[in-house]
Amino acid sequence: MASPTARVTFRIVLAIIAILLVFYAGRPLYWKISATIHDIRQNKQTVRGGISQIVYEAQKSVGWFHDESHSGLGDGRKAAAVAR
Numbered sequence: 001m002a003s004p005t006a007r008v009t010f011r012i013v014l015a016i017i018a019i020l021l022v023f024y025a026g027r028p029l030y031w032k033i034s035a036t037i038h039d040i041r042q043n044k045q046t047v048r049g050g051i052s053q054i055v056y057e058a059q060k061s062v063g064w065f066h067d068e069s070h071s072g073l074g075d076g077r078k079a080a081a082v083a084r
Contacts, residue, residue, distance in 0.1 A: 032061055 002010075036057045040050040 032057060 033054065036054050037050075040053060
């Protein structure tokens with residue numbers, strides 16, 4: 001079994017790693033949300049519109065954005081023409 005000083009040192013190291021992880025992951029997210037909230041207040045949007053904008057900006061920033069303006073209907077015909 002590990003000595004008490006080794007356990008304390010291990011917990012301190014884990015706490016430092018957790019703080020650094022939160023700092024490096026949370027800081028850009030905080031600034032992004034803060035800027036989006038500032039835009040929402042400036043444009044005087046509704047709560048629903050503001051939440052939608054926050055979700056949209058978050059999806060764009062992490063690459064989860066799905067463009068719904070493209071229906072994808074023409075994709076099947078192109079694939080069939082290429083397969084022939």
